[in-house]
Amino acid sequence: MTNSLNDMRHAKSLIFIGSNAAEAHPISMQHILHAKEVNNAPIIVVDPRFTKLAAKASDFVRIRPGTDAAFMLGLINVIIQNGWQDKEFIETRVAGYEEMAVVAADYTPEAVEEITGIPASETVRIAKILATNRPTSLTWCMGGTQHHIGSSITRTFCILQLVLGNMGKSGGGTNIFRGHDNVQGATDMCVLSHSLPAYYGLSDGSWKHWCRVWDVDYDWMVSRFKEKKWMNAKGFTLSRWYEGVLQEEKIEQYTPLKAVIQWGCGSNSNSQYHRVKRALDMLDLYVIIDPFPTMAAAACESDNVYLLPCSSQYETSGSVTSTSRQIQWRHKIVDPIAGCKDDYEIMAELVKRLGFADKFYKNIKQVPEDITLELGRGSLTIGYNGQTPDRIKKHMANWHTFDIETLQAKGGPCDGEYYGMPWPCWTTEHPGTPILYDISKEVTKGGLPFRNRFGLEKKYDSSGRTENQLAAVGVANPGCEVQGGYPEFKDVVPGTNWKTDLSQKTLKEALRRGMAPFGNARARCVVWTFPDQVPIHREPLHTPRPDLIEKYPTYEDKPNHYRVHTRYKSEQKPDLVKEFPLVLTTGRMVEHMGGGAETRSNKYLSELQPEMYAEVNPMLANNMGIRDGEEIWIESPEGGKIRVKAKLTERVDEKTIFMPYHFGGVLMGRSLAGNYPKGHEPYVIGEAANVCTNYGYDIITQIQATKDGLCKVSKA
């Protein structure tokens, strides 16, 4: 989130696309409804379903799954055609605007209607609402990202906000709600296969930086790998790790995967789950570390699985990072119940047995405070260094002194600081950055320009135009030494830059001069390293509209995409819709969480939502002779087949099936209840929706496309 949940109270309009905040983020709703009630802000919800959030909206726009980019480009086009864009913002702080506008011009309201199903007049009407109610807060969630063009879709959201001049402003911003209380923290620590913590990447320089932070010998680190090249190679992703076991797709690794540890991971959130299950059975070793047995604990049916019961969040302590980039301290309430260990203890035992505890714990004497200190010391890219455990705990203890509207403390021991010191928090005196890219505040007081990350100038391929990538003259935070754009800081300490200078002299020098350590540049609409330099619509891999494939085709197949050969063009088959005529989309329900291991083990939540179901429009159901509550089979093109109850509702249209993805414990019509450790079966079990989610992965991130697949339905 560029802004915070609280800051959404200042929005004059809000647009949600691919987000059902009322169910997935109920706490956020008090701020959203505040904006609606006090500012009379229109709430626009763009979704394939009439969600519980839509019930609270002023305007609901039903969209065909996977066509979000087309709608956004349509809005951008209407805004430009009517001269509603923020011209000053674009001229001074945006790069590649002209090249983007040429692409957006193809997306007329009529073209958008053809792709998305949204009437042309609605696109124009929504554009006008956004233009006349600024600033707009824009929120997306998995509904925006889980597509094979997810990375393009999310870019169109950002570009819309740039065109409207809504970035770096209170009440504006791109506000992507994170799905758990510490997902932002997990992301910042890059618990991912393509980057070291804090988005440093996998280059040699990045490894050397972190080895300095950890105080371990770089050559020793190199020696841990089979060959050095694997240190710099992106690994398998969460979406497709099982291909490394099954080897049904071509993989780029010297060996198949043999052992897997899943730590706090409900594996039934993986698409094509019936294939995941086969991989689980083939592993030599499979370890699940979780407070409750996950579906995988029952689905894995060979003698290779170990369950390590770990404590819940109430039985341990440490720092967590919220969706608003705020770092909070979680205090332990009770000791872990018998038989459980907390995560730190499990990690310590593992590291000890692997034989490098001396190196692992070199800087860590006191757990967890020293962990927070060490990760902060290294995470300079995102300014995690100013939030020391002492400061975090002080904020928690003085919670009441922070203002609900601005998140700033008024008086008291934290006077002037922002709650949780939202990152970047450049020094131990810095108050935190409540709104990213806000040039109305001094950098030392939480202001920031856009980051200079992509060079000083660029000649665009599409137009041949060369553009300065730094911000225009006159764009600067108050108190800044340079009245205009400037590059990122380096060589303050020779041979280092602001990201690698562990003495933090560079950061302090920049702040002393009123400047941002990462420079002052333009936000770019053109990404020259991506296959779509300006984002465009591409039909979902499995599309219900084969007539649109020719005009909006997918990408060429991509070999070695995170070590797996990934199909695009060869997978987009026009005939598929004949056998699988319905669009399948998935999402959350408010009562359950993730794979549901925890919530389905809670009797009250289980009572409220005791059964797996699929939402079917009454028109479709009546045409197929399906009655409310009747059992149906849902089948995917990949051979996944699940038996669930039909829930007749107009939340979905007659071309779409919706399923919640929290259920597990039943696999393709077969109950796995007997496979759970005795006495630990969840109160409710059900088919996992992800058995039916389709093949399809984002071209950049490889996130799974669970929101726009195809399926067929039959009576059970």
Place this chain on the structure above:
Amino acid sequence: MARVKFLCDVDRCIDCGGCVVACKEGHHIPVGVNRRRVITINQGKPGEKSMSVSCMHCADAPCIAVCPVDAIYQREDGIVLVSKKTCIGCGYCFMACPFGAPQFPSDKVFGARGAMDKCTFCAGGPADTFSEEEKNLYGQNRIAEGKVPLCAGMCATKALMAGDADQVSKIYSERVFKRGSGSNAWGWDKAYNKK
């Protein structure tokens, strides 16, 4: 003396069920017994509205009027409570209540009744305050601790309010005032046939 009331702001209730689960978890209510429920109308269609409902602690409570053994009584602050030791489980109160608030144990076949259970406004029951007996039969006594009921305390959007009726009504009228005219005003769409 102030009179307590619940008020559910239907423009804020998002049907999350947090109030229901807070109540059950806090008072250890058996599965199948619901002191509070969220009712949703027009589900999945324009005009969908949700409302959290429990015992309304009526000023002139029909349950008290019909109880043949006088097991139900009203405190001075308006909270309606039941004595489970007096209750004969006949179900008359259930027939009289317009909101379906009285609950009966559900672990027997249909028709079997034990003592009636319902929302206590988190005020315990006739047993000694903070006694084990009070806790076992009626749940926590948060009112005696000076706390708001669990359901209202949990509410994510502050839709559900509980407390002194004058205060609750003041907060609600301030909200309505802030919403002003236009799309947020109650009845606006009906009166002017637009959003």
